[in-house]
Each structure stands twice: as C-alpha cells, then as structure tokens.
Amino acid sequence: MRRTTLLVALTTTTALALTGCGRDDGGAGDAGAPQTGEAVSTDDLSGELEVWAMGAEGEALPDLVAGFEEQYPEVSINVTPVPWDSAHDKFVNSITAGTTPDVAMIGTTWMGEFAGMDALDPTPGSIDTSKFFEGAQGTIEVEGTSYGVPWYVETRMVYYRTDIASEAGYDEVPTDQEGFKEMAAAMQEQEGVDWGISLQPGQTGSWQTVVPFAWSRGAQIATEDAYTLDTPETVAAVDYFGSFFDEEISDANPPEGQTEATFTDGSVPMFVSGPWMMSLVEDFAAEGGEEDFGSMYDVAPIPTADGGESSSFIGGSNLGVFADTENRDAAWALVDWLTQPETQVEWYDMTSALPSVQAAWDDEALTEDEKLAKFGEQLTTAQAPPSFPTWEQVAAAFDAEMEKVAKQDLSGEEAVQTAQQQAESIGTGQ
Amino acid sequence: MAAVTGTRRRGAPPTREAGKARSSRPPGASREERAGWLLTLPFLLLFGVFTAWPVIQSVFFSVTDITNRDLRTPFQVNFVAFEQYAKAFGDPVFRKAALNTAYFVLVGVPLTMTIALAAAIALNTGITRFRAVYRLGFYTPVITSIVAVAVVWRFLLNPDSGLVNTVLAWVGIDGPNWLGSTTWAMPSLIAMATWRNFGTAMIIFLAGLQAVPQQLHEAAAIDGANAWQRFRNVTVPVLRPTILFVSVTTAIGYLQFFEEPFVMTQGGPLNSTISASMYTYQQFSFGNYGYAAALSYLIFLVIAIVTALQFRFLSEKED
Numbered sequence: 144m145r146r147t148t149l150l151v152a153l154t155t156t157t158a159l160a161l162t163g164c165g166r167d168d169g170g171a172g173d174a175g176a177p178q179t180g181e182a183v184s185t186d187d188l189s190g191e192l193e194v195w196a197m198g199a200e201g202e203a204l205p206d207l208v209a210g211f212e213e214q215y216p217e218v219s220i221n222v223t224p225v226p227w228d229s230a231h232d233k234f235v236n237s238i239t240a241g242t243t244p245d246v247a248m249i250g251t252t253w254m255g256e257f258a259g260m261d262a263l264d265p266t267p268g269s270i271d272t273s274k275f276f277e278g279a280q281g282t283i284e285v286e287g288t289s290y291g292v293p294w295y296v297e298t299r300m301v302y303y304r305t306d307i308a309s310e311a312g313y314d315e316v317p318t319d320q321e322g323f324k325e326m327a328a329a330m331q332e333q334e335g336v337d338w339g340i341s342l343q344p345g346q347t348g349s350w351q352t353v354v355p356f357a358w359s360r361g362a363q364i365a366t367e368d369a370y371t372l373d374t375p376e377t378v379a380a381v382d383y384f385g386s387f388f389d390e391e392i393s394d395a396n397p398p399e400g401q402t403e404a405t406f407t408d409g410s411v412p413m414f415v416s417g418p419w420m421m422s423l424v425e426d427f428a429a430e431g432g433e434e435d436f437g438s439m440y441d442v443a444p445i446p447t448a449d450g451g452e453s454s455s456f457i458g459g460s461n462l463g464v465f466a467d468t469e470n471r472d473a474a475w476a477l478v479d480w481l482t483q484p485e486t487q488v489e490w491y492d493m494t495s496a497l498p499s500v501q502a503a504w505d506d507e508a509l510t511e512d513e514k515l516a517k518f519g520e521q522l523t524t525a526q527a528p529p530s531f532p533t534w535e536q537v538a539a540a541f542d543a544e545m546e547k548v549a550k551q552d553l554s555g556e557e558a559v560q561t562a563q564q565q566a567e568s569i570g571t572g573q
Numbered sequence: 574m575a576a577v578t579g580t581r582r583r584g585a586p587p588t589r590e591a592g593k594a595r596s597s598r599p600p601g602a603s604r605e606e607r608a609g610w611l612l613t614l615p616f617l618l619l620f621g622v623f624t625a626w627p628v629i630q631s632v633f634f635s636v637t638d639i640t641n642r643d644l645r646t647p648f649q650v651n652f653v654a655f656e657q658y659a660k661a662f663g664d665p666v667f668r669k670a671a672l673n674t675a676y677f678v679l680v681g682v683p684l685t686m687t688i689a690l691a692a693a694i695a696l697n698t699g700i701t702r703f704r705a706v707y708r709l710g711f712y713t714p715v716i717t718s719i720v721a722v723a724v725v726w727r728f729l730l731n732p733d734s735g736l737v738n739t740v741l742a743w744v745g746i747d748g749p750n751w752l753g754s755t756t757w758a759m760p761s762l763i764a765m766a767t768w769r770n771f772g773t774a775m776i777i778f779l780a781g782l783q784a785v786p787q788q789l790h791e792a793a794a795i796d797g798a799n800a801w802q803r804f805r806n807v808t809v810p811v812l813r814p815t816i817l818f819v820s821v822t823t824a825i826g827y828l829q830f831f832e833e834p835f836v837m838t839q840g841g842p843l844n845s846t847i848s849a850s851m852y853t854y855q856q857f858s859f860g861n862y863g864y865a866a867a868l869s870y871l872i873f874l875v876i877a878i879v880t881a882l883q884f885r886f887l888s889e890k891e892d
Binding site: 231232235256259260345346347396398399532533535536539543546547550551572 | 640641642666727731732733750753754839841842843844855858859860861
C-alpha cells in the first residue's frame with residue numbers, strides 16, 4: 144500500500160508539473176456530460192485565437208480566415224501549420240501540458256482519444272449538427288456527445304476503366320458483390336490486364352477497404368459500448384475480400400506506389416480510393432501524353448450484398464475547440480463560420496477539400512463535375528469507424544489479420560475471431 | 574578538472590561528506606570544491622531533468638497500467654506490479670518481435686564484424702593504392718541518412734525492376750519479392766543493416782590494427798610464421814580489446830534494431846520483420862505507456878545480459 148501511495152505521489156507530481164494545474168472534475172466528468180455544450184454569444188467578439196491545422200490546410204487556412212477577421216475586426220487569428228507526421232504527438236503533448244490551441248483541425252480517428260482525455264469542449268447547441276453528412280457527424284460523437292464539427296470529408300469509391308470494362312462486356316459496374324467480382328475477373332481476361340482490381344492486402348489502413356464491404360452487407364462493427372467485429376456479415380465480407388487474392392484477381396504483393404501507373408496503362412484497371420485520386424491519375428496520364436484520360440474512367444459505389452445499402456468509409460478532418468480555451472465564444476464563432484456553406488465552397492476552391500455541409504454540395508463548383516457528384520452521393524450513406532479511444536489500436540490488429548487473409552489464406556471466420564478477441568482484450572477505453 | 578583531482582588526492586568521497594567536513598578543511602580546498610560543483614551543475618541539472626528523471630519515471634510507469642487516457646487524471650493510475658512484464662511473455666506479437674530481433678543479432682553481428690575486420694585488414698595491408706577512397710566509400714553509408722538509404726535499397730530490391738533481381742536474371746535465377754516475402758524480408762534487412770553499419774566497426778578495427786607493433790610481425794615472420802599464423806597469434810591477441818569493444822557496441826546497436834524495418838517494411842509482411850524496439854514504439858504510439866515502458870525495460874535487461882556475457886567470454890583470455 145505504501146508503494147502505491149508513493150507511486151501516486153510520483154506520477155501526480157509529474158502530471159501536475161506538466162499540466163500546471165489540476166482539473167477538478169477528474170475523469171468522472173463523462174457521466175454528467177451534456178449532450179451539447181453551453182450556448183455561445185457572438186456579440187462583441189474580440190481577442191486572439193490560436194489555430195492549429197495540418198498539411199495543405201495549415202498553409203491555406205490563413206488566407207481563408209482573413210474573411211472572418213474582416214467580419215470581426217477585434218479578433219485576430221494566428222494559424223500554426225503542423226506537419227501530419229508529428230501532429231498526433233504534438234496534440235497529446237499539448238493536452239498533457241495544458242498548452243492546447245483554441246481551435247484545431249483534428250483527425251477523425253483521434254476524436255475518441257482526445258475526448259477521452261477531457262481535452263475537447265462539447266459542441267454548443269447553437270451549431271446545427273443536422274446540416275452535416277450523417278457519417279461525418281458520426282466521427283465527432285463520442286458516447287452520445289458531440290465534440291467539434293466535421294470540417295471536410297472524403298469517401299472511397301471504385302475507380303474503373305470504362306474502355307476496358309466495355310471490352311469485357313460491361314457498360315455499368317454491377318452493384319452486387321458477386322457480380323462485381325465477376326466483372327473484375329472478366330476485365331482481367333482482357334489483353335494487357337495483369338490484375339482485375341487492386342485491393343490493399345492488409346497492413347495499415349486496409350480495414351478501410353474491407354469494412355465498407357461488410358457495411359454494405361449490413362454489418363455493424365461496433366455497438367455503443369463494444370466492438371462487434373465477429374458478426375456473420377463481417378465474416379462473409381472478409382471471405383469475399385480474401386477470395387480476390389485466392390482466385391488471383393488481386394495481387395497479394397503489389398509493388399508500392401504504382402496505382403496511378405498501372406491504372407493509366409490499363410494493367411490494373413480497377414482500384415478503390417478517395418476523390419484525390421482523380422487529379423492524380425489524370426495528371427499522371429497527361430504527363431504521359433494522354434490528355435483526355437478523364438473520359439476513359441469513371442467511379443462507382445461500393446458493391447452490396449444481402450440487401451445491404453452501399454456504404455463506404457468516410458474520412459476527412461474535424462474541427463474542435465479545446466476545453467482550456469480562454470476565448471470560447473470567438474473559438475466557436477470561428478468554427479461556425481468555417482462550416483457555413485459559402486465558406487465551405489470557397490475552401491473547396493482553395494484546397495479541393497470536400498464540404499462536410501450537405502448544402503454546400505448544391506453549389507455549381509461541385510455539381511458540374513459528374514464524378515465528384517457521385518462522391519457526394521456516396522457520402523450520404525458513408526459510415527465512420529467507432530469513435531472509441533482505442534479504435535486505432537483495434538484497427539491495427541484488424542489490419543494484421545487482413546494481411547493473413549490476403550497472403551496466407553486465413554479464413555474470414557478465424558480472422559475476425561482473432562481480431563475480436565484482441566479488440567476485447569484492448570477494450571473500448573471508455 | 575582541477576577540483577576533481579584535488580578531491581581525489583585527499584582520498585575523501587567527494588559527495589556527501591563535502592558539506593559536513595567543510596569546516597575542518599582548509600578554506601582554499603572548500604572553495605575549489607564549490608567551484609567544481611558549480612561547474613558541473615549545468616550538466617547535472619540537464620542530466621537530472623532529461624535523463625535521470627525520465628528513467629525513474631518510466632520505471633514507475635512500467636509497474637502501472639497508465640495509458641494516455643490517464644494523463645489528465647493521474648489519480649486513476651493503478652499499481653499492477655509486474656503484470657505488464659508478464660503480459661509481454663504472453664503477447665504473440667512481442668514474442669515474434671523478440672525472435673526477429675534475436676535472428677537479426679545472431680546473424681547480423683558476426684556478419685558485420687567479419688566484413689568490417691576483413692575490410693580493415695585489406696585497407697591496412699595496403700593491397701590497394703586508393704586506401705583513402707575506399708575508407709571513405711566504406712564509411713559513407715554510416716553517415717548517410719537512413720531515409721535516403723531506404724529509398725535506394727527499395728529500388729535495388731524492387732522485384733520487377735530492381736538491380737538485384739536483374740543481375741540474378743542474367744544467371745537464370747528468378748529473384749523473389751525481397752521485401753514482400755516472409756522468408757526474404759529479414760535477410761534483406763540484415764544485408765542492408767550490415768552494409769550500412771560495418772563502416773563504424775571497420776574504422777575502429779583499422780585503428781586497432783595500426784596499433785599492432787610491426788616488430789612482432791617481423792619477429793614472427795623470421796620465425797617462419799605464415800600470414801595466417803601471424804594473424805592468428807599476433808594480430809588477434811593484440812586486437813582482442815578492440816574486438817570486445819566492437820562486438821559489445823554492435824550487439825547493443827543491433828538489439829535496438831528499429832530504423833531498417835521502420836522505414837523499409839513497417840514490420841511486415843505478416844510481422845516477419847517487426848523488432849522488439851519497433852513493437853515498443855508502436856505501443857507508445859497507441860498510448861499504452863505502462864506496457865511500452867515495461868517492454869523497454871525488458872529490452873534493457875536483455876542488452877545488459879548479452880553485454881555481460883560478451884565481457885565474460887571475449888575478455889577472459891586476456892589475463
């Protein structure tokens with residue numbers, strides 16, 4: 144017992160030294176947490192806001208927020224660009240040290256973790272959360288409470304070469320999973336085609352390929368308080384995924400970074416990815432002298448089975464306000480402003496980040512591109528992964544099993560059983 | 574420096590007694606002593622804050638169930654004794670990582686040392702006219718960034734267009750997918766690590782070889798010893814401390830095998846190249862601080878044992 148006391152004393156000293164001050168509500172705040180946070184007032188906003196954003200967003204954001212500063216001249220915004228590689232560590236460190244920014248861009252899969260650390264301010268009721276895509280809204284809810292808002296979104300669709308598909312006798316992509324696989328096999332028969340479709344054979348992020356197949360069969364991979372990776376629907380989806388490698392329609396050891404090259408030269412005429420691949424493959428083809436590549440391919444929704452609804456993975460980034468902010472009103476006003484449809488369209492023009500607000504998709508900038516409009520359609524049914532703090536860890540365990548399915552013929556049943564056992568021993572972290 | 578030698582000359586323990594005994598000592602020595610402490614203070618402070626304290630803290634973490642969820646609520650941390658250590662033994666991925674690390678050390682250390690010694694001898698005996706060029710060439714991989722090295726090796730090992738498989742194809746061998754195969758990924762990383770690291774060992778061996786007295790070689794030659802006998806009975810005994818030093822430092826480095834799998838394979842395929850350090854790193858990044866701290870102390874323990882064994886078996890013949 145004495146040792147325990149000493150231990151607590153030791154860790155506490157450090158923690159206190161790090162955070163500067165203790166928080167009185169401790170870890171017990173979850174139970175009484177409000178559905179939405181206190182209302183904010185937008186009158187007389189003033190002061191400084193520290194904003195963190197990653198990648199291209201961090202670079203472009205200062206130009207965008209100039210509009211906000213015009214509207215509220217008393218508020219000045221300081222944007223700090225953070226590199227993606229070190230972003231997660233930087234956030235965790237700043238949360239423990241009590242040096243968080245006021246507003247930050249937050250990766251969708253970090254929400255559970257940060258909310259679990261009591262770092263985020265619940266979304267005030269004045270922000271209408273129904274304006275966002277349902278899947279995107281799902282990424283900001285932790286145990287029934289919203290923390291922040293979806294900022295921009297992306298989802299995955301099937302890219303396919305229309306010219307090779309029609310050679311193989313397909314004018315459209317079948318919407319059922321069995322028919323879809325037959326199409327991939329038929330395309331593989333065509334001249335110059337090595338593999339029917341490129342699917343990620345396990346390793347980091349492969350769940351983003353497999354889980355949509357399960358969702359599109361009606362599977363749920365988690366309930367409110369537990370992981371449910373071992374449902375019959377998920378087993379069937381994993382077996383379906385494995386059969387592509389089994390029947391050698393997909394390469395279990397694909398060379399790295401060749402997606403654009405093999406898609407444009409037709410040797411792998413299908414893959415599953417997000418909207419950013421449109422400009423990548425078109426630019427790649429243009430470099431090779433193929434200026435009109437845009438008309439040679441199209442995108443199609445994730446195929447379904449057993450009467451399920453086509454449901455892809457929704458990614459993107461959220462915006463959060465940190466609980467330690469000293470300028471809560473201005474922080475939320477900025478977040479609200481960033482999720483106005485007009486601002487979102489402007490942001491799309493600047494960075495090609497897709498709006499999380501459904502109303503913004505009515506704008507011409509987004510409706511005139513047919514492929515993009517299809518992404519907009521897929522977004523309405525796209526789903527988010529569980530928002531448990533331990534999701535990233537469980538996803539890694541799931542990815543490891545998917546690799547065995549793709550490369551070692553592990554059965555779907557065994558794979559999801561192992562993944563579920565690991566998920567249970569890791570726990571939801573709540 | 575002066576303060577330290579002054580203290581030693583008196584033969585008194587320099588630390589705890591200092592304050593107590595100050596009055597009975599000549600005032601000059603005391604001032605000298607105080608200056609000594611003052612001069613070492615910046616180091617002691619930095620050492621304490623950035624080395625000693627983290628070590629103490631991580632030892633405590635390793636006997637708790639702390640995760641990143643506890644960072645803001647430290648009162649919830651539970652003392653779990655050696656549960657985290659026990660967990661490691663039942664963790665299939667860590668067991669795999671430990672085996673991979675052992676494989677890497679058992680093959681990599683002798684290989685690196687043999688190549689380093691061979692290169693050092695070749696350079697020392699002057700079989701080439703361009704010694705400096707070779708010395709530089711062999712040492713260049715050591716100072717090159719691992720990321721740059723990784724890019725180049727990835728090109729070399731590319732199954733379709735890589736130089737390695739192209740050369741193998743000339744002699745009719747169908748080369749494997751080096752980094753994508755569970756059998757070949759580890760040998761590929763060992764080859765890369767050996768290539769990258771032997772330069773350090775070579776430089777140290779070279780210094781050791783240059784310290785071998787030429788007269789001994791000449792005397793042995795007059796007695797009729799051939800080149801191998803001279804190497805075996807003259808060079809190796811003189812070189813023994815160098816060999817010990819190189820084997821200890823190389824083994825410690827290789828037991829912490831991290832960068833190669835981290836940049837080349839991410840531990841894959843199928844965990845065939847994941848190392849103990851890399852798995853520890855993963856656990857830290859998942860926020861399992863208690864478990865990760867326990868894993869790092871297990872690695873520390875193994876390093877201590879291996880080093881002790883090396884001292885026992887490589888240095889005993891010296892006296």
